[in-house]
Amino acid sequence: MLEPHGIIGNYLVERELGRGGMGVVYAAKHRVLGRPAAIKVLLANTIEHRDRVERFFNEARAAMAIKHRGVVEVFDVGIAADGRAYLAMELLHGVSLASQLERGPLPLRQAIDHARQLADALAAAHVAGVIHRDLKPENIIVTHDRVVIVDFGIAKLASPASVRTATGALIGTPLYMSPEQCEGLRELDARSDLYSLGCVMFTMLTGRPPFDGGGTGGLIGAHLHVAPPLLRTRCMHASEALERVIAALLAKSPDGRFPSARALSEALARPDVIE
Secondary structure (H helix, E strand, O other): OOOOOOOOEEEEEEEEEEEOOOOOEEEEOOOOOOOOOEEEEEEEOOOHHHHHHHHHHHHHHHHHEEEEEEEEOOEEEEOOOOOOEEEEEEOOOOOHHHHOOOOOOOOHHHHHHHHHHHHHEEEEEEOHHHHEOOOOEEEEEEEEEOEEEEEOOOOOOEOEEEEEEEOOOOOOHHHHHHHHHOOOOOOOOOHHHEEEHHHHHHHHHHHHOOOOOHHHHHHHHHHHHHOOOOOOHOOOOOOHHHOOOOHHHOOOOOOHHHOHHHHHHHHHHOOOHHH
């Protein structure tokens, strides 16, 4: 743990913001420019854990490829004096969507507004050739004026013309993973993120993901084989149009979903969805 006034690269540490199994995040300021930043430091040693470091740097590359107010801005990346990898990003003043949902479902209009902002951010990511692959409430920060996607650690970079990639491995968070991601072998494209956003939307509107029991194996089986509950069985004040949007997002086949995040954003703006 770094003490206040410790140095990471060009940044002066002010305080610890939080930590997880792989890293710790500090509030800091650039020593020359005075620009505030959040500094994420990988706990693993660079030499001993090259795979984790590469995944960590992948987060920086992915975020830097996207220019959108709904995606966290990354300023810098490097190796600290003690050999640990770090990245510097904008310091967000807000709470995670997961924290918001601890109090229960969101009001319908607020949930739809969050979803539109997330769809717009994903549209920018997909145009830049980035598939997030781990969209979940913990990776979404809500500030006073915007909703921001963070943590691109397992994002996959592709060419802007074709955001398709073979996974070959089971990665992600089972509560929010698409059927094709659950299989771990099929190609993923941008529509996998749309399924995850459908799960997040369902959670915002009802307080629970569409599938939330049976452990990892049970969740994977449900995403692959079980029809999701209809939205209005758990959120009776939702419109029929909004229920159709959620049902399309949660289609087992990518071909049954919206063709793009932009198309989803446009659908969420329709009056019959919001009513």
